[in-house]
Amino acid sequence: MAKTYKIAVIPGDGIGKEVTPWAQKALEQAAQGVAEFEYEHFDLGAERYLRDGAILPEDEEARIRANDAILLGAVGDPRIKAGILERGLLLKLRFDFDQYINLRPSKLYRGVTSPLANPGEIDFVVVREGTEGLYCGAGGAVRRGTPQEVATEVSINTAYGAERVVRYAFQLAMKRRKHVTLVHKKNVLVNAGDMWQRLVDKVGAEFPEVSHDYCHIDAATIYLVSDPGRFDVILTDNLFGDILTDEAGAVVGGVGYSASGCINATDEFPSMFEPIHGSAPDIAGQHKANPTAAILSAAMLLEHLGFDEAAQRIHRAVEADIAELGSTARTTEEVGRDILARM
Amino acid sequence: MAKTYKIAVIPGDGIGKEVTPWAQKALEQAAQGVAEFEYEHFDLGAERYLRDGAILPEDEEARIRANDAILLGAVGDPRIKAGILERGLLLKLRFDFDQYINLRPSKLYRGVTSPLANPGEIDFVVVREGTEGLYCGAGGAVRRGTPQEVATEVSINTAYGAERVVRYAFQLAMKRRKHVTLVHKKNVLVNAGDMWQRLVDKVGAEFPEVSHDYCHIDAATIYLVSDPGRFDVILTDNLFGDILTDEAGAVVGGVGYSASGCINATDEFPSMFEPIHGSAPDIAGQHKANPTAAILSAAMLLEHLGFDEAAQRIHRAVEADIAELGSTARTTEEVGRDILARM
Ligand SMILES: CC(C)[C@H](C(=O)O)[C@@H](O)C(=O)O
Ligand SMILES: CC(C)[C@H](C(=O)O)[C@@H](O)C(=O)O
Numbered sequence: 001m002a003k004t005y006k007i008a009v010i011p012g013d014g015i016g017k018e019v020t021p022w023a024q025k026a027l028e029q030a031a032q033g034v035a036e037f038e039y040e041h042f043d044l045g046a047e048r049y050l051r052d053g054a055i056l057p058e059d060e061e062a063r064i065r066a067n068d069a070i071l072l073g074a075v076g077d078p079r080i081k082a083g084i085l086e087r088g089l090l091l092k093l094r095f096d097f098d099q100y101i102n103l104r105p106s107k108l109y110r111g112v113t114s115p116l117a118n119p120g121e122i123d124f125v126v127v128r129e130g131t132e133g134l135y136c137g138a139g140g141a142v143r144r145g146t147p148q149e150v151a152t153e154v155s156i157n158t159a160y161g162a163e164r165v166v167r168y169a170f171q172l173a174m175k176r177r178k179h180v181t182l183v184h185k186k187n188v189l190v191n192a193g194d195m196w197q198r199l200v201d202k203v204g205a206e207f208p209e210v211s212h213d214y215c216h217i218d219a220a221t222i223y224l225v226s227d228p229g230r231f232d233v234i235l236t237d238n239l240f241g242d243i244l245t246d247e248a249g250a251v252v253g254g255v256g257y258s259a260s261g262c263i264n265a266t267d268e269f270p271s272m273f274e275p276i277h278g279s280a281p282d283i284a285g286q287h288k289a290n291p292t293a294a295i296l297s298a299a300m301l302l303e304h305l306g307f308d309e310a311a312q313r314i315h316r317a318v319e320a321d322i323a324e325l326g327s328t329a330r331t332t333e334e335v336g337r338d339i340l341a342r343m
Numbered sequence: 344m345a346k347t348y349k350i351a352v353i354p355g356d357g358i359g360k361e362v363t364p365w366a367q368k369a370l371e372q373a374a375q376g377v378a379e380f381e382y383e384h385f386d387l388g389a390e391r392y393l394r395d396g397a398i399l400p401e402d403e404e405a406r407i408r409a410n411d412a413i414l415l416g417a418v419g420d421p422r423i424k425a426g427i428l429e430r431g432l433l434l435k436l437r438f439d440f441d442q443y444i445n446l447r448p449s450k451l452y453r454g455v456t457s458p459l460a461n462p463g464e465i466d467f468v469v470v471r472e473g474t475e476g477l478y479c480g481a482g483g484a485v486r487r488g489t490p491q492e493v494a495t496e497v498s499i500n501t502a503y504g505a506e507r508v509v510r511y512a513f514q515l516a517m518k519r520r521k522h523v524t525l526v527h528k529k530n531v532l533v534n535a536g537d538m539w540q541r542l543v544d545k546v547g548a549e550f551p552e553v554s555h556d557y558c559h560i561d562a563a564t565i566y567l568v569s570d571p572g573r574f575d576v577i578l579t580d581n582l583f584g585d586i587l588t589d590e591a592g593a594v595v596g597g598v599g600y601s602a603s604g605c606i607n608a609t610d611e612f613p614s615m616f617e618p619i620h621g622s623a624p625d626i627a628g629q630h631k632a633n634p635t636a637a638i639l640s641a642a643m644l645l646e647h648l649g650f651d652e653a654a655q656r657i658h659r660a661v662e663a664d665i666a667e668l669g670s671t672a673r674t675t676e677e678v679g680r681d682i683l684a685r686m
Contacts, residue, residue: 187419246562
């Protein structure tokens with residue numbers, strides 16, 4: 001008998017609401033016969049906040065935590081000051097649930113037009129640290145609004161936090177082309193950069209089959225444009241990972257094809273799966289959002305729960321859909337239905 | 344009679360040594376009849392450091408300071424631990440001489456092949472803050488080398504430091520297409536991001552003809568690939584500016600065409616002009632380095648000293664050279680001679 005998994009669904013804002021139902025449908029259909037899903041919906045995001053001021057109430061967070069995994073749409077709304085929903089909801093979940101691996105594959109699908117003239121084959125994964133660095137919320141301001149204002153942001157990095165991510169990257173590389181590239185800015189951020197490099201050297205020694213090299217973040221943004229095929233597993237911190245994965249999304253033809261897993265690999269907390277695109281208020285409500293990234297995040301969720309075959313069903317359907325219809329203008333519903341029909 | 348200017352020359356490492364003489368020659372020839380130059384060479388960089396351990400001795404820094412401007416090649420050598428020369432020489436000069444404007448134009452020249460399939464017209468300038476943020480060297484580590492290690496990096500941002508850069512960006516936009524885009528990550532780095540945005544709103548009100556908008560750093564890396572023509576003046580902090588200008592260099596066909604000015608606009612200290620490329624140890628000594636970026640940095644130096652017509656002479660020669668021979672494989676010397684011959 002198929003086991004039942006409990007999934008917390010947070011569609012969020014804008015196009016998040018439009019694409020998330022397709023992630024759920026893909027999940028259902030891909031796992032038919034092997035797993036069943038029970039959904040608990042959470043009304044969190046801009047509308048809820050504007051209605052009653054709640055961002056992530058404690059009891060709701062506890063209920064989310066009781067699930068096996070989380071499907072998230074997107075969070076953010078121009079009516080709300082930058083940072084409130086991001087820090088209070090999205091990043092709070094990543095931090096409170098210790099989702100230390102932020103896994104972001106980038107692949108140029110056949111049928112997708114890259115903005116690069118000669119993209120070559122692109123197929124790499126960014127392993128982004130998810131619970132430290134400049135994202136930890138340390139910092140402050142004095143004399144705000146005066147000519148004497150000083151504002152700080154503090155990046156906190158721990159060997160404990162980084163080493164588990166480094167190890168994950170090498171393990172992942174073993175299942176891939178066996179190459180890890182550390183991206184940092186160790187010639188300027190000498191404290192954190194030096195620690196990352198030492199951990200990579202140390203853990204790397206445990207994986208003699210995996211080669212590793214190093215690349216400054218500025219140089220990495222060049223390579224993503226000039227030679228993206230060189231990368232297999234990119235290992236990096238929270239902020240650099242944010243920047244690189246958006247550029248990578250652009251290079252593989254748009255963030256509409258890029259999914260993301262915020263993973264707690266100990267299973268002490270639920271992991272969270274989301275498209276890397278945002279809420280895109282400019283196109284919300286127009287049935288234009290591409291649900292492919294959300295559907296791919298459902299595949300990542302399945303892999304995380306151990307259903308590799310079911311995840312492959314989604315990957316094959318997405319690949320076939322893009323190869324045949326990738327360049328055709330379609331509505332959210334059309335893309336969703338086309339992909340499901342292939343599964 | 345032509346006034347004589349004193350120029351400190353720091354060729355530095357690797358290809359820095361190969362391209363800097365061409366910047367000097369271009370300077371001379373472009374300014375013939377209007378300005379004369381007296382050079383003082385400084386043997387600073389990897390070789391000096393390996394020879395006698397000196398990075399930037401106080402008396403040499405004082406002598407550099409006594410010049411009207413600085414021409415720099417590139418600094419960095421794989422034999423030396425990352426950060427030592429960068430922090431001790433390059434960044435020390437930028438900070439000690441309060442070079443708060445890091446000006447980096449990106450232009451797709453006719454005759455250069457962009458890696459983008461449809462680059463369109465690209466012509467923007469990044470105004471990068473040069474003396475604050477994560478580059479200030481604050482931070483440290485405890486329990487280094489143990490599983491309990493904690494490493495921090497602190498970004499310090501002041502209204503004093505940011506406002507002068509914001510104002511410079513708006514002034515520059517007045518001479519261009521009158522649009523400023525602030526790039527930051529204000530949804531995560533809420534203290535610094537909020538300060539930058541408030542300063543842009545405040546200074547922007549003094550420039551009613553200049554429009555301004557805002558873009559997260561991650562989204563900006565997408566736009567540089569998908570729609571670089573949208574930018575006129577990009578205003579950003581030290582780290583984001585580092586990242587964006589390298590990606591921009593790639594998008595306009597390689598950092599070999601990108602120059603940079605580290606400017607103290609008060610003239611209390613000499614400003615410094617350099618190609619944005621590094622010392623490129625992999626191609627050093629092979630006569631392969633393109634001196635165009637170094638030659639363009641000489642044009643920026645001339646503009647800074649007020650010799651716009653002389654600077655234009657360099658720009659026209661570079662443009663003509665690239666349009667005709669941009670795609671021909673040439674040695675450093677050939678490119679240098681070809682550009683000089685057109686002036
Ligand atoms: C919305 C924002 C806080 C978030 C981040 O910076 O991590 C997003 O850009 C992402 O990449 O998931
Ligand atoms: C060498 C390095 C310290 C420097 C920087 O990060 O500013 C370089 O990348 C640059 O952009 O000039």
